[in-house]
Amino acid sequence: MSFYVRFWGTRGSIPTPGQPTRKYGGNTSCVELRIGDQLFVCDGGTGLRELGEDLNQRGIHPIVGHMFFSHTHWDHIQGFPFFAPAYQAENRFHIWGTKGEGERIHRLLSGQMRTEYFPVSFGELSAHIQSETLAPDGTDVAGVFVRFINQCHPGGSLAFSFEKDGKKVIYATDHELDERITNPEESAADPEVLRELPDDFVNFCRGADLLIADAQYSDSEYEKKKGWGHSRALTTVDLAIQAEVKTLALFHHDPMQSDRLVDLKVDQCRRRAEKSAHKLTVFGAREGIELLIG
Numbered sequence: 400m401s402f403y404v405r406f407w408g409t410r411g412s413i414p415t416p417g418q419p420t421r422k423y424g425g426n427t428s429c430v431e432l433r434i435g436d437q438l439f440v441c442d443g444g445t446g447l448r449e450l451g452e453d454l455n456q457r458g459i460h461p462i463v464g465h466m467f468f469s470h471t472h473w474d475h476i477q478g479f480p481f482f483a484p485a486y487q488a489e490n491r492f493h494i495w496g497t498k499g500e501g502e503r504i505h506r507l508l509s510g511q512m513r514t515e516y517f518p519v520s521f522g523e524l525s526a527h528i529q530s531e532t533l534a535p536d537g538t539d540v541a542g543v544f545v546r547f548i549n550q551c552h553p554g555g556s557l558a559f560s561f562e563k564d565g566k567k568v569i570y571a572t573d574h575e576l577d578e579r580i581t582n583p584e585e586s587a588a589d590p591e592v593l594r595e596l597p598d599d600f601v602n603f604c605r606g607a608d609l610l611i612a613d614a615q616y617s618d619s620e621y622e623k624k625k626g627w628g629h630s631r632a633l634t635t636v637d638l639a640i641q642a643e644v645k646t647l648a649l650f651h652h653d654p655m656q657s658d659r660l661v662d663l664k665v666d667q668c669r670r671r672a673e674k675s676a677h678k679l680t681v682f683g684a685r686e687g688i689e690l691l692i693g
Contacts, residue, residue, distance in 0.1 A: 408446020424686030447478030550574035614649035
């Protein structure tokens with residue numbers, strides 16, 4: 400069974416096209432998972448447009464997809480009106496959320512296509528789009544076991560776990576991990592001390608082959624961004640170490656970070672991971688990278 404992950408948008412908050420962001424990309428959050436012959440999509444930022452174009456070029460008929468939105472802030476839904484497969488009648492898309500949340504996401508996706516904001520109405524989407532509900536203890540979605548957990552973010556957000564045949568991928572963006580550190584005084588006094596995270600989230604991520612996680616800020620940047628709903632990159636590394644994750648993708652890069660600054664962030668995170676006894680691979684998520692899991 401094949402299990403592929405591809406990054407279509409890795410930027411946070413707002414698209415950042417241009418020369419300074421060519422390496423990691425300027426599109427906002429969108430990640431594709433292809434598990435066997437099933438399509439899963441995490442978030443619908445501006446990267447969703449390019450994913451849609453690519454899906455059409457693959458010659459798949461019909462396209463059936465399962466969509467998971469961490470939350471509905473604009474940088475996570477703004478690509479949906481430009482998602483070409485949604486305009487083709489033979490296609491079908493399932494929008495998954497918690498109880499009542501799937502319907503809410505459906506409503507907000509249609510709301511951003513009101514005439515005040517967009518020239519094409521949601522009603523003109525020809526594909527069959529329906530809301531689905533995830534069970535609190537996990538759901539079988541087309542043969543893939545999917546779980547969710549609540550995250551610390553203004554307005555709330557969800558992390559998702561996808562498991563199949565012993566392989567596990569976590570998508571956990573827009574989460575202020577630093578609000579949940581259980582040893583804040585000790586870790587602040589000594590930079591070498593691991594920042595401990597609560598058992599519920601550590602266990603949710605435990606043993607993942609790939610953790611795609613919010614790592615928007617450096618430690619110095621975070622001092623002015625507390626409460627904004629995003630994590631220090633080094634805290635994300637500490638989570639991955641505690642959860643015994645195999646590979647960590649630093650995700651949701653700040654719009655003010657050039658490729659050079661993201662490189663510095665990645666290097667710093669790798670040095671922290673190398674100090675741990677746990678073997679952890681760290682890289683900066685960037686558009687176009689495709690990974691074979693397992």
